Amino acid sequence: MQDVFAFETKRLVKIIFVASEKASAGVAGVPIFDGGKLFGAAKSYGSDSKGQLAAAMKAGHFCGEKGTSVSVYAPTGSKLAGLLLKGAGERSKFDAEMFGAEVMQALRVSGEKTLTLHLDGLKLSPDEGARAAVGARLAAYHFFKYRTKLPKRRETTVTTLRVSVDDPRKARAAYQGFHGPVCDGQLMARDLVNEPANTLYPKSYAARIKKFEKIGLKVEILGEKKMKELGMDALVGVGQGSRRESQLVVMRWNGGKKADQPVCLIGKGVTFDTGGISLKPGAGMWDMKGDMGGSAAVVGAMHAIATRKAKANVVGIVGLAENMPDGNAQNPGDIVTSMSGQTIEVQNTDAEGRLVLADALWYAKENFKPQVMVDLATLTGAILVALGHEHAGLFSNSDKVADAFATASAGSTEKTWRMPLAAEYDRLIDSPVADMKNIGGRAAGSITAAQFLQRFVGEIPWVHLDIAGMAMKNTRLDPRETTLGTGFGVRLLNQWIAENYE
Ligand code: BES
Ligand code: MN
Ligand code: ZN
Numbered sequence: 001m002q003d004v005f006a007f008e009t010k011r012l013v014k015i016i017f018v019a020s021e022k023a024s025a026g027v028a029g030v031p032i033f034d035g036g037k038l039f040g041a042a043k044s045y046g047s048d049s050k051g052q053l054a055a056a057m058k059a060g061h062f063c064g065e066k067g068t069s070v071s072v073y074a075p076t077g078s079k080l081a082g083l084l085l086k087g088a089g090e091r092s093k094f095d096a097e098m099f100g101a102e103v104m105q106a107l108r109v110s111g112e113k114t115l116t117l118h119l120d121g122l123k124l125s126p127d128e129g130a131r132a133a134v135g136a137r138l139a140a141y142h143f144f145k146y147r148t149k150l151p152k153r154r155e156t157t158v159t160t161l162r163v164s165v166d167d168p169r170k171a172r173a174a175y176q177g178f179h180g181p182v183c184d185g186q187l188m189a190r191d192l193v194n195e196p197a198n199t200l201y202p203k204s205y206a207a208r209i210k211k212f213e214k215i216g217l218k219v220e221i222l223g224e225k226k227m228k229e230l231g232m233d234a235l236v237g238v239g240q241g242s243r244r245e246s247q248l249v250v251m252r253w254n255g256g257k258k259a260d261q262p263v264c265l266i267g268k269g270v271t272f273d274t275g276g277i278s279l280k281p282g283a284g285m286w287d288m289k290g291d292m293g294g295s296a297a298v299v300g301a302m303h304a305i306a307t308r309k310a311k312a313n314v315v316g317i318v319g320l321a322e323n324m325p326d327g328n329a330q331n332p333g334d335i336v337t338s339m340s341g342q343t344i345e346v347q348n349t350d351a352e353g354r355l356v357l358a359d360a361l362w363y364a365k366e367n368f369k370p371q372v373m374v375d376l377a378t379l380t381g382a383i384l385v386a387l388g389h390e391h392a393g394l395f396s397n398s399d400k401v402a403d404a405f406a407t408a409s410a411g412s413t414e415k416t417w418r419m420p421l422a423a424e425y426d427r428l429i430d431s432p433v434a435d436m437k438n439i440g441g442r443a444a445g446s447i448t449a450a451q452f453l454q455r456f457v458g459e460i461p462w463v464h465l466d467i468a469g470m471a472m473k474n475t476r477l478d479p480r481e482t483t484l485g486t487g488f489g490v491r492l493l494n495q496w497i498a499e500n501y502e
Pocket of ligand 1: 351353379380381439440445469
């Protein structure tokens with residue numbers, strides 16, 4: 001599927017779903033479950049050498065255990081360059097997406113152009129077949145745009161993926177109708193996070209999103225002048241120390257019934273977070289180019305929603321600003337008036353994400369009267385302390401929406417964990433000189449940040465996802481994650497919208 005971004009990175013171009021058949025070229029992967037039994041068409045590889053595969057498994061002391069594998073080069077009786085026998089553990093716990101990712105990880109640079117995933121004979125659901133392709137695409141993703149001296153052996157050679165399943169027609173439909181476009185959106189989100197701040201700044205970012213009009217989204221860009229008129233001093237204040245102008249970008253998709261109030265997705269898009277005058281330490285600061293991961297999830301999700309023609313009304317809003325220290329930057333102690341009229345004492349200029357979101361949330365609420373709002377943000381380091389890199393923190397004023405997210409989370413493989421909100425926490429951001437302050441002290445840092453946001457959502461059912469530990473790869477050992485940007489959130493949002501609003 002072509003997208004409207006000029007995608008920089010070379011990526012898998014062709015995905016074909018085929019019925020159980022031997023591959024006639026390239027490389028292939030086949031799952032071997034406990035007990036070492038071969039399924040489907042893969043059984044016929046090496047057949048004329050009377051059990052070449054069985055012999056290889058024996059010689060490799062391999063019995064299908066998860067995490068182990070055996071490679072057979074040039075199996076006789078086939079035109080394959082190589083066959084990967086991938087240990088897949090218990091049949092009942094098989095994860096086709098992980099299988100696709102692991103095989104791609106192993107064979108991405110094999111030198112061959114075609115990779116076949118043998119999943120025939122396993123009677124997988126259409127979704128599982130489609131997700132095998134998704135796993136492979138995620139694992140094939142790299143960000144080599146700025147590498148001019150990439151060693152040849154590190155370049156992805158696989159350009160065609162053949163997924164062999166029992167019912168290719170249904171798997172193809174599941175892929176083209178949902179999983180494929182969602183995966184496109186996720187890879188786009190990765191590109192955005194990986195792009196450095198000298199090329200991706202509020203205006204260049206907004207210009208990229210503007211191109212979405214080609215896929216049927218209405219895109220509106222608000223500059224600082226317009227935002228000032230609307231009273232968005234909290235958002236504009238964050239970018240005032242930067243030479244780059246802040247932007248608010250609104251994407252609209254009307255795929256639902258005319259009368260349906262929209263679902264609003266709101267993203268933090270701090271294209272670089274130095275901390276401002278409350279400057280961050282230098283070590284590791286480079287990763288703060290990814291402080292727009294929440295907005296990237298919204299942008300990728302909107303792209304997916306439009307290309308798969310979702311039957312829902314969805315509005316995506318991203319607040320884009322660069323947080324820099326300079327003579328014009330805001331000072332700790334400054335008091336700003338947000339669009340809501342509420343005043344904020346900016347005690348720490350590094351707690352800038354909530355200032356951006358305060359005005360973006362209020363704008364969403366006032367302009368679109370959404371039936372539900374979700375914001376995504378790389379908001380606090382404290383969420384990493386609480387949940388590490390395994391779950392996004394989920395905060396909500398609605399048990400119903402929180403439960404719907406838990407279901408979507410399980411279905412999308414993007415994990416979330418619900419965190420509390422309460423008046424006792426809210427008290428911690430009261431200020432003696434303004435309506436609130438933007439930090440709540442060391443304790444419960446992610447919760448006080450969420451309490452701050454809640455002061456700008458009114459009665460609208462709302463979910464806040466703190467994705468600081470998820471938007472950027474860290475200690476996770478996941479073959480689907482290969483670069484800093486993970487694209488976290490795109491799948492979750494699409495799953496949730498598909499399950500509840502279409
Ligand atoms: N962008 C950071 C949060 C962050 C930290 C994202 C690590 C990704 C990885 C955010 O703007 C920030 O600086 N938060 C402060 C808040 C504090 C000053 C109350 C933090 O977490 O230290
Ligand atoms: Mn910050
Ligand atoms: Zn930040």
